[in-house]
Amino acid sequence: MAALRKLPSLSILSLVALVILAVEPYESLSSSRKSVHSGFKTDYNGVGSGMCTSVVTVHGYKCQEFEVTTDDGYILSVQRIPEGRVGGGGGPNTNRQPVLLQHGVLVDGVTWLQNSPAQSPAMILADNGFDVWISNIRGTRYSRRHVTLDPDTADYWNWTWDDLVVHDLPALVDLVFKQTGRKIHYIGHSMGTLIALASFSEGKQIDKVKSAALLSPVAYLSHMTTALGDVAARAFVSEITTIFGLAEFNPRGEPVSDFLKVLCAQAGVDCYDLITALTGKNCCLNASTVDHFLKNEPQSTSTKNLVHLSQTVRDGVLSKYDYGSNDFNQAHYGETKPPRYLHIRNLSTTELEEYQ
Template structure:
């Protein structure tokens, strides 16, 4: 871990804090008091029942639990909602498969926090799609490996590079094998980053029909918030206590102590920390917060958080930097990590991009850089939606997301096979 501590800078600290606070989702003045710290000590953790049993079947939808093993041995949980509550005549096995991928520090459950008529998987199922929900390695339902145990550091020796190289391809292979059809894809936040990186390397595209990217993350250099400087300075003194761990557990004591110390800093208002760091979410229902805290946040690897931080610091989309030229040569055959070149994404791949004007994590300036990568994309294959009042969490938990975003996603997918 010495290498990790060696090159992690102030921008890295900022990135980590932003993502940490993102998963708290306070909505009102009392939100943070019931938020992160309550998740650590005040909330009773429910039994480890699967997503199908707890959040799908109870609403009268069919649901299947599947397991997918990656080439590097991680056993991933995957849920399938094969049809809506009302089955349309003649659909048979021709229902279009769609894979939904969550962001960092959450799992597939994050899509089910609102009622069925407001959450994306069930909306897609009710519109005739065969819905699959991914759960990234390290989250509660994907904490198994063919030979490694999550209690040892080797289990956590991965970054989002491995999600690009192993997780997403394994899931696509499985869904394609089960359905025999090309796949529509929905990603939010980190779920967009790993998809874009995969597309740029030619992965998935032969099994892909189209992709919807919600609150896309590719470039992170424009994140600039009122608490950024204070957060970075506060984090510097905590590097050894937090980043001495291979598993990055938001509910663990080191991370909790860090946030407590930040909240004690003069001038920091923890009641509005979410808005200050990620933008003001316009449309969250405060009643979902307690449900969120029963289920999220989830662990990831420290190496993954550092890789995200490198994206902030360096302003480019590249593979993990091992901090020394000779170590990079060992891994990549060159002194600097290879870049994911988004201009290599096939110009005829149908893409839907939706971003928010209040999103301080997927900042408008960074989205403009991403869209510039698509300047040679086929005009009729790129759809872009800008939502002035939306911030990062509105895309997955907004009470009006169906009317504003999800109906557009459904229409976009249906255009691809009409």
């Protein structure tokens, strides 16, 4: 596999700021929160329900809807833009290089299509000759289905990013590989980089992936310095289950809103400028872009997933989910501590400064 390309990183928890901004619900999103999408069509004109109709074909692109079922029963929605709107190297039968776009936490595949065609990565790639595939991981609006589990039950949400590494990513990569017969370019953002790094570190998927581009790459999260980011992460680890008692982390729900308000009341935390409070000065976000983002995002994830992400802040290591006691870890892993992803090295502060 070609060398990984890394771009400057932002904390995965920077999205918490956007979640806090979303305390006041938008009608455009609330209707999708508990819906179960089914009956996707696989025709190039985007006929039927789904993301193709909502955000792709309206711009004049052809689009296919696919479904893939993971080996633990989650039914994932995948979109394909087989060719560019104009030109772009031929039609859908051309031997175009496939590229898989994997979103991060608290968003879905729409994140690659938020802007105009000239500014949306998925459409830019299609217009430049790529066969574009867009993933939506379990729990997001177009992937809220399972062969037996109901998304309104806790069992549906009993997963972390470990499960995305083990179940979702292999199903998605295999789908694209089998449909195209070619190794893929992988582009991940935020948590989408984490699951790729964890998978590659164990030698998985590398026989089907040609290259990987990692946007805002994250693995170790112990370098955060902002007060809000630190408080949020530690609260997820130590308090979230007692505060919520909820398996689904629904950013539009009242319990989550109340919890985030509590975070902003902590000493040393200033939520007046939320984005800056978490990430430092941000070059590319303003009131207009945030408002546009909130028309489609944020999406649900499992509370357990956010706890897992926050454990890396607390512990300073990258490992599988810590069940909180030696006995529970022993039962799940055969050892008292969760296994580490050993081949992903944590850079020192000095090394990070030199890299930047």
